[in-house]
Amino acid sequence: MKLLKDRIINDGNALSENVLKVDSFLNHQIDPVLMKAVGEAFIERFKDTEITKVLTLESSGIAPSVMVGLKLDIPVVFGRKRQSLTLNDDLYTSQVFSYTKQETNTIAVARQFLSPEDKVLIIDDFLANGEAANALMDVVNQSGAEIVGFGIVIEKAFQSGGKILRDKGYRVESLAKIESMYEGNIKFVGDTE
Amino acid sequence: MKLLKDRIINDGNALSENVLKVDSFLNHQIDPVLMKAVGEAFIERFKDTEITKVLTLESSGIAPSVMVGLKLDIPVVFGRKRQSLTLNDDLYTSQVFSYTKQETNTIAVARQFLSPEDKVLIIDDFLANGEAANALMDVVNQSGAEIVGFGIVIEKAFQSGGKILRDKGYRVESLAKIESMYEGNIKFVGDTE
Numbered sequence: 001m002k003l004l005k006d007r008i009i010n011d012g013n014a015l016s017e018n019v020l021k022v023d024s025f026l027n028h029q030i031d032p033v034l035m036k037a038v039g040e041a042f043i044e045r046f047k048d049t050e051i052t053k054v055l056t057l058e059s060s061g062i063a064p065s066v067m068v069g070l071k072l073d074i075p076v077v078f079g080r081k082r083q084s085l086t087l088n089d090d091l092y093t094s095q096v097f098s099y100t101k102q103e104t105n106t107i108a109v110a111r112q113f114l115s116p117e118d119k120v121l122i123i124d125d126f127l128a129n130g131e132a133a134n135a136l137m138d139v140v141n142q143s144g145a146e147i148v149g150f151g152i153v154i155e156k157a158f159q160s161g162g163k164i165l166r167d168k169g170y171r172v173e174s175l176a177k178i179e180s181m182y183e184g185n186i187k188f189v190g191d192t193e
Numbered sequence: 194m195k196l197l198k199d200r201i202i203n204d205g206n207a208l209s210e211n212v213l214k215v216d217s218f219l220n221h222q223i224d225p226v227l228m229k230a231v232g233e234a235f236i237e238r239f240k241d242t243e244i245t246k247v248l249t250l251e252s253s254g255i256a257p258s259v260m261v262g263l264k265l266d267i268p269v270v271f272g273r274k275r276q277s278l279t280l281n282d283d284l285y286t287s288q289v290f291s292y293t294k295q296e297t298n299t300i301a302v303a304r305q306f307l308s309p310e311d312k313v314l315i316i317d318d319f320l321a322n323g324e325a326a327n328a329l330m331d332v333v334n335q336s337g338a339e340i341v342g343f344g345i346v347i348e349k350a351f352q353s354g355g356k357i358l359r360d361k362g363y364r365v366e367s368l369a370k371i372e373s374m375y376e377g378n379i380k381f382v383g384d385t386e
Contacts, residue, residue, distance in 0.1 A: 030269040032262035059251035069225035076223040113222045
């Protein structure tokens, strides 16, 4: 998605070979017009499949997800991230380890919002090692709903998350796939020299 | 806003005289079409004022805020909630005590995303005791930006937050103002018997 890649080049900040900061349009400040375009790009990529629900994780996944939900007129559910959680039969839960924050969180989704009839598009802002995506996958699998695929805004293709999901047979559509971030130069998969 | 009040009556759950659960369309599962209508209602209420930025708090404030930002083509900033925070000169911070969770959180907004030239509409899902709204106000005041007003999806008018903000001279526009929730019956301000 050219608009998104251009924005990453212009306003993203590769802090190291692994860490990309996109706080000015996705993770802290949000550009709603870009998010609408991101949502439309996801819909275009998955136009051949039926989707009944979008599942994402708070907080940065919410804006692109809501744009998909608005256009398709379907609900969006966001998994809640908690450091500790009182056990509760009404919730599906799974564990997420954050490499950035070096901490384990529990994600929780209320059972009432995922049913075996649902066809779920999982959306997230980043796909790196796949920890968050795996936890969302786990939650959907517990519910018996079908995973239509993963819609990822930015995939760090040099980390293993995307490969793991694709090897499991899931469809993963990433709007910007980063091949490397050497010395602050962001290179996308498929870029020519 | 009739659409919102009807939805609260139909799908909200008054768990006690103080606690309203709206998890099925606002706080956990989101109805994006309703959020768009909520965003448009805020824009209508503030149509006589210039707004350059929307400020909200993660996570439930993001969906309505993004709808306002999309229509006005302005950025949305969401304050981050953290239980602990390493001091950082790049951030404006303020404290929020949550009565629901009985814990104090720090909210943080990067300085680069609020400037003295900004005219900020603060949006949040709930206004009860005003803890979150006060922290957002504090953050904007630290930045030197102007607060245009507060756009609240659901105000619990029987709690003090709205009165405190209005007494300070702020404009507070709440789309659903709840007068009482006695024995599960939700009554809005202005309802006739």
